Amino acid sequence: DQQVKQNSPSLSVQEGRISILNCDYTNSMFDYFLWYKKYPAEGPTFLISISSIKDKNEDGRFTVFLNKSAKHLSLHIVPSQPGDSAVYFCAASVRAGGTSYGKLTFGQGTILTVHP
Amino acid sequence: GAVVSQHPSRVICKSGTSVKIECRSLDFQATTMFWYRQFPKQSLMLMATSNEGSKATYEQGVEKDKFLINHASLTLSTLTVTSAHPEDSSFYICSARAPIHLTRLQETQYFGPGTRLLVL
Numbered sequence: 001d002q003q004v005k006q007n008s009p010s011l012s013v014q015e016g017r018i019s020i021l022n023c024d025y026t027n028s029m030f031d032y033f034l035w036y037k038k039y040p041a042e043g044p045t046f047l048i049s050i051s052s053i054k055d056k057n058e059d060g061r062f063t064v065f066l067n068k069s070a071k072h073l074s075l076h077i078v079p080s081q082p083g084d085s086a087v088y089f090c091a092a093s094v095r096a097g098g099t100s101y102g103k104l105t106f107g108q109g110t111i112l113t114v115h116p
Numbered sequence: 117g118a119v120v121s122q123h124p125s126r127v128i129c130k131s132g133t134s135v136k137i138e139c140r141s142l143d144f145q146a147t148t149m150f151w152y153r154q155f156p157k158q159s160l161m162l163m164a165t166s167n168e169g170s171k172a173t174y175e176q177g178v179e180k181d182k183f184l185i186n187h188a189s190l191t192l193s194t195l196t197v198t199s200a201h202p203e204d205s206s207f208y209i210c211s212a213r214a215p216i217h218l219t220r221l222q223e224t225q226y227f228g229p230g231t232r233l234l235v236l
Contacts, residue, residue: 034224036227041207041229041230041232042229042230043120043122043209043211043227043228043229043230044160044209044227045227046224046225046226049224089159089160102148102150102165102213102225103150103162103165104150104160104162104211104225105162106159106160106161107159108158108159109159
């Protein structure tokens with residue numbers, strides 16, 4: 001049962017344009033969402049997060065949007081740079097406490113390629 | 117920033133041997149660390165949650181007697197793959213929950229660089 005899904009395995013974007021990475025989830029208990037960037041044979045690097053009480057969080061070139069009713073979040077990168085080329089994972093967690101606190105459930109990842 | 121290291125980065129072993137992987141938080145204390153496993157072209161799957169001074173909590177389907185986890189200090193957690201077999205070959209990644217003051221108020225986990233295990 002894949003509770004967090006990234007349905008696009010790959011995305012190709014021209015340098016300077018916007019990259020939009022999408023993520024859907026099924027578990028309504030998730031109340032905190034994160035995006036990570038990962039290079040091959042390395043651990044994920046945290047990019048940005050959003051709590052379920054918000055619908056938008058912005059940090060520099062990265063903006064995450066959350067649509068709770070649709071159980072959908074997206075990561076926007078503007079402007080895209082060749083150095084952004086990597087695998088992007090969305091992750092979800094339950095921050096409300098209990099035994100699930102802090103556990104991350106990851107999507108399958110989307111390979112982003114930004115062409116010069 | 118918060119740094120998490122893993123050692124070794126790569127290990128090749130014979131079937132039936134045990135392999136220990138170390139995960140260290142270098143500049144912060146982590147009461148909770150997590151161990152993940154990633155198969156090629158797949159997502160990271162949480163194996164267990166490691167709490168300092170107590171027993172680890174394993175995810176469903178993960179054999180606790182095969183994947184021994186010890187979190188003896190606030191900066192070190194170890195994962196031992198006992199009697200490794202070729203199907204245990206994978207990329208193992210640990211993470212540590214970062215203190216909120218290190219993450220600009222965004223709660224997150226910092227990940228180690230991973231350990232590639234190949235069992236022959």
